Amino acid sequence: MNPLLPTVLVVDDKEANLLAMRKLLQPLQIEVQEALSGEEALRKVLACVPALILLDVDIPGMDGYEIAETLKKFKETRHIPIIFLTAAFQDRPHLLQGYRSGGVDYLEKPIDEFILLSKVGVFLELYRAKKGQEQTLLLLQRSEAKFRAMVDHVGIGMTRADVKERRILEANQAFARMLGYDSPDELYGKRIEEFSHPEDMRINNAYIEQLRVGEISSFQMEKRYLGRDNREIWGRLTVTLIPRIGDEAEYMVAAIEEITEVRLLNAKLSESESRFRVVANSAPVLIWLAGTDKLCTWFNQRWLDFTGRSMEQELGNGWAEGVHPEDMSRCLAVYFSHFDRRMPFSMTYRLRRHDGEWRWLLDHGVPRYDEQGGFLGYISSSVDISEQRKVEAELLRAKENAEMANRAKSEFLANMSHEIRTPMNAILGMADLLWESELHVDQRKFVQIFRSAGENLLNIINDVLDLSKIEAGHLQLENVPLNPAEEMEVVCEMLSQRAQSKGIQLLRHLQPEVPEWVIGDPTRLRQIFLNLLSNAVKFTDHGSVSFVAKVIGKRILYGSERVVVQFRIEDSGIGIAADRLPTIFDHFVQADSSITRRYGGTGLGLAIVRSLVERMAGQVEVESHLGQGSVFRVTIPFELGQQILPPTLPNLQGIRVLIVDDVLSNRVVFRENLEQMHADVFEATDGVVALEMMERALAENRPYQLILLDVRMPVMDGFQLLECWYAIGHPGIPILMLSSEHQENYLHRCEELGVRHYLLKPVRRSDLLRVVKQVTQSKEEQQAQMSFSEKQARETQSPWRILLVEDSEDNRLLITTYLRDVPCQLQIAENGVEALERLRQQHFDVVLMDVQMPVMDGYTATRAWRRIEEQQGLPRLPMIALTAHAMPEDISLSLQAGCDAHLAKPVRKKALLEMIERLLSS
Numbered sequence: 043m044n045p046l047l048p049t050v051l052v053v054d055d056k057e058a059n060l061l062a063m064r065k066l067l068q069p070l071q072i073e074v075q076e077a078l079s080g081e082e083a084l085r086k087v088l089a090c091v092p093a094l095i096l097l098d099v100d101i102p103g104m105d106g107y108e109i110a111e112t113l114k115k116f117k118e119t120r121h122i123p124i125i126f127l128t129a130a131f132q133d134r135p136h137l138l139q140g141y142r143s144g145g146v147d148y149l150e151k152p153i154d155e156f157i158l159l160s161k162v163g164v165f166l167e168l169y170r171a172k173k174g175q176e177q178t179l180l181l182l183q184r185s186e187a188k189f190r191a192m193v194d195h196v197g198i199g200m201t202r203a204d205v206k207e208r209r210i211l212e213a214n215q216a217f218a219r220m221l222g223y224d225s226p227d228e229l230y231g232k233r234i235e236e237f238s239h240p241e242d243m244r245i246n247n248a249y250i251e252q253l254r255v256g257e258i259s260s261f262q263m264e265k266r267y268l269g270r271d272n273r274e275i276w277g278r279l280t281v282t283l284i285p286r287i288g289d290e291a292e293y294m295v296a297a298i299e300e301i302t303e304v305r306l307l308n309a310k311l312s313e314s315e316s317r318f319r320v321v322a323n324s325a326p327v328l329i330w331l332a333g334t335d336k337l338c339t340w341f342n343q344r345w346l347d348f349t350g351r352s353m354e355q356e357l358g359n360g361w362a363e364g365v366h367p368e369d370m371s372r373c374l375a376v377y378f379s380h381f382d383r384r385m386p387f388s389m390t391y392r393l394r395r396h397d398g399e400w401r402w403l404l405d406h407g408v409p410r411y412d413e414q415g416g417f418l419g420y421i422s423s424s425v426d427i428s429e430q431r432k433v434e435a436e437l438l439r440a441k442e443n444a445e446m447a448n449r450a451k452s453e454f455l456a457n458m459s460h461e462i463r464t465p466m467n468a469i470l471g472m473a474d475l476l477w478e479s480e481l482h483v484d485q486r487k488f489v490q491i492f493r494s495a496g497e498n499l500l501n502i503i504n505d506v507l508d509l510s511k512i513e514a515g516h517l518q519l520e521n522v523p524l525n526p527a528e529e530m531e532v533v534c535e536m537l538s539q540r541a542q543s544k545g546i547q548l549l550r551h552l553q554p555e556v557p558e559w560v561i562g563d564p565t566r567l568r569q570i571f572l573n574l575l576s577n578a579v580k581f582t583d584h585g586s587v588s589f590v591a592k593v594i595g596k597r598i599l600y601g602s603e604r605v606v607v608q609f610r611i612e613d614s615g616i617g618i619a620a621d622r623l624p625t626i627f628d629h630f631v632q633a634d635s636s637i638t639r640r641y642g643g644t645g646l647g648l649a650i651v652r653s654l655v656e657r658m659a660g661q662v663e664v665e666s667h668l669g670q671g672s673v674f675r676v677t678i679p680f681e682l683g684q685q686i687l688p689p690t691l692p693n694l695q696g697i698r699v700l701i702v703d704d705v706l707s708n709r710v711v712f713r714e715n716l717e718q719m720h721a722d723v724f725e726a727t728d729g730v731v732a733l734e735m736m737e738r739a740l741a742e743n744r745p746y747q748l749i750l751l752d753v754r755m756p757v758m759d760g761f762q763l764l765e766c767w768y769a770i771g772h773p774g775i776p777i778l779m780l781s782s783e784h785q786e787n788y789l790h791r792c793e794e795l796g797v798r799h800y801l802l803k804p805v806r807r808s809d810l811l812r813v814v815k816q817v818t819q820s821k822e823e824q825q826a827q828m829s830f831s832e833k834q835a836r837e838t839q840s841p842w843r844i845l846l847v848e849d850s851e852d853n854r855l856l857i858t859t860y861l862r863d864v865p866c867q868l869q870i871a872e873n874g875v876e877a878l879e880r881l882r883q884q885h886f887d888v889v890l891m892d893v894q895m896p897v898m899d900g901y902t903a904t905r906a907w908r909r910i911e912e913q914q915g916l917p918r919l920p921m922i923a924l925t926a927h928a929m930p931e932d933i934s935l936s937l938q939a940g941c942d943a944h945l946a947k948p949v950r951k952k953a954l955l956e957m958i959e960r961l962l963s964s
Contacts, residue, residue, distance in 0.1 A: 066158055202294070349364050527556070546587055549588040563658070591608070606680075608677045614670075616671075700735060748775070799816070847872075881907055
């Protein structure tokens with residue numbers, strides 16, 4: 043069905059008649075619907091509401107008249123015109139009955155095509171005309187509704203009023219709501235005076251009268267209205283005269299915008315502006331305002347009094363006449379650049395005072411905005427800082443003098459370090475060489491004494507230098523991956539011999555949650571550990587010293603998450619008196635004056651510890667009781683480091699391991715390490731219990747495959763346990779013997795009992811892994827490893843060609859002695875000039891270059907040789923700087939000169955050989 047075409051319904055019980063009618067109606071632009079009965083006709087009428095019905099009179103069941111009567115009964119269908127189709131056209135009663143039934147015309151059968159099309163065409167034209175009128179009316183109604191809705195919902199009040207009577211003819215909802223009425227109907231017929239303020243009505247009426255007589259066509263004013271509750275309402279009124287249209291009288295249309303809040307805000311703004319000017323004029327600073335065009339619009343009285351000029355002289359760009367010419371371009375650059383970006387600014391410049399003196403001002407400017415965020419310009423306040431600049435200049439001179447003194451102190455310390463370290467190099471080096479030689483008991487004792495004294499003197503030098511660097515701000519911390527477990531192991535290993543000599547248990551435990559790798563300074567962290575742990579060992583005569591690390595939480599630092607690790611050093615030593623605890627971290631402070639006499643030391647160690655820990659964003663705390671020992675807690679936040687692939691752990695799945703040790707903390711550490719390798723771990727607190735467990739396991743055919751056995755235990759020690767086990771004829775078991783002290787007779791006893799593995803406590807994890815791998819690997823693996831080692835040992839090594847450049851005869855002798863047992867060809871030069879001559883004549887693998895020498899120093903010689911290499915295209919020759927200067931800037935000087943490495947004196951044999959090997963292997 044096409045909704046754009048009018049529909050004609052043809053009703054006839056003969057299909058042939060329907061077909062004939064369809065053909066006859068074909069020339070017309072219509073939609074034809076058909077029905078064969080009265081019931082079908084009624085359904086079709088309700089479905090399509092046709093423009094015209096062609097209805098056959100003679101239809102069985104319900105004839106045409108009955109159908110027409112039925113359609114005329116309903117409002118929805120009574121307007122549809124009906125043309126009857128009949129063969130009894132001449133029968134008058136028949137025709138009358140059709141008109142009474144609601145028909146409008148007849149068509150006689152057989153149907154004449156011309157008459158049919160003419161009559162149907164007339165009714166279709168009437169239908170189209172009616173539809174056009176209905177569409178126009180609908181559009182008018184819709185337009186009226188839209189206008190009414192717009193007027194009712196617009197944000198301002200709208201009224202239509204009579205010009206003469208000044209009565210309200212129409213009003214919208216906004217105006218009614220503004221006056222406090224529920225509906226506009228309540229305003230109809232009211233005079234304007236009834237809700238207008240009397241004081242404003244006189245002016246309002248004058249304008250209306252001018253409007254009425256034609257003097258003006260519209261007017262605008264601000265006036266007060268009285269609301270329903272007598273509330274005063276301010277409105278901005280705009281009135282326009284609508285001329286007479288036809289017989290309609292003149293009237294006026296008014297738009298009323300409520301401005302009550304605006305008037306209140308303006309009043310407050312005016313009050314605020316007045317208050318601002320009072321405050322600004324009485325302020326002790328110079329204040330100015332600028333508009334959006336960057337020109338100054340106002341100055342406070344303080345400014346005018348300062349410059350001695352009037353407001354008119356200063357406005358716009360007038361103020362610039364008082365600015366010092368040398369400062370003008372800089373000030374304008376700052377002002378314009380910040381103004382365009384709406385940014386606060388701060389600038390200093392000289393302004394001429396009323397007495398002609400140039401005074402320095404500090405000017406702070408900020409952008410101004412209204413409540414809607416609109417930019418208004420800038421406000422600035424200026425302070426006279428002339429006296430402050432004088433003080434700053436004096437402070438700058440004092441600072442420069444202090445820095446000069448500090449540099450002099452640093453240079454003095456560096457020179458003193460060099461002068462002391464140079465002879466110390468020979469003293470300690472020769473002591474090490476003597477210690478390695480065959481000495482009788484008294485000689486070894488004497489060497490031990492001056493080695494120890496030399497080490498103490500070197501520690502004092504290092505402490506003084508460290509403290510100097512920290513105070514001068516020259517101490518630079520590294521940020522590299524470090525392994526807390528390894529740092530703890532190294533320090534404990536360094537102090538193990540000292541602890542053993544005093545019979546002290548040195549215990550170390552790293553809890554599993556401590557990360558394997560963190561970011562920090564391993565050298566300084568080790569220095570913290572060494573200071574605290576060496577103090578603990580030094581001040582403990584019996585008992586134990588424990589070193590424990592654990593994670594206590596996380597925190598955000600410098601924008602990233604850090605894991606907070608606490609290192610706890612606890613001893614059972616002499617303790618610290620409560621009144622001395624607050625000062626023990628100060629410089630040159632000991633807990634007791636007698637400590638220096640008895641134990642030695644400078645009192646700088648703890649001060650350096652605190653400074654280093656604070657540089658790492660951590661803290662150090664101490665608890666102590668006199669005679670009961672001390673507890674130091676160092677808490678440091680670490681950034682997590684990238685996890686380095688750990689060494690492959692041996693798989694001890696199904697391996698039964700027995701730990702025999704009377705100290706619980708030792709057993710806990712060993713258990714954690716072995717359980718990470720999936721071993722089945724068992725514990726015994728002494729030899730008797732262990733022997734019973736070993737016999738029971740053997741009887742159950744589940745013997746232990748590895749035993750970690752402590753030497754010293756109550757009731758039955760480790761050696762006695764093995765003697766009993768072998769005495770009753772039991773087979774040998776792989777044994778790892780553990781001891782807290784190194785004694786020659788222990789090694790002999792291990793050899794007698796067939797114990798191949800012997801470690802000193804505290805045991806490093808890497809050493810434990812190495813022994814476990816050796817014990818658990820197969821014979822074939824052992825043989826393969828032995829063959830590889832023998833093959834490496836058989837490989838020939840060509841001698842190193844080394845050039846030593848050193849002016850000190852003692853140091854030349856020392857280095858020569860260090861290299862005595864190393865396959866090398868050593869040549870010596872006493873200054874830089876000789877060194878360059880040797881380098882031109884011969885080829886060397888490495889150069890040991892002292893930096894302070896007569897004739898030509900090491901830095902100059904190194905730079906000269908690097909230039910020769912570059913000019914002649916020679917390969918880079920490894921060069922190691924040997925110097926008594928040990929500060930970071932000294933290392934930087936060596937590297938900048940062209941050295942590949944830096945060794946601070948006193949040079950130790952092991953460090954020297956390792957560095958040479960590292961440089962040559964790379």
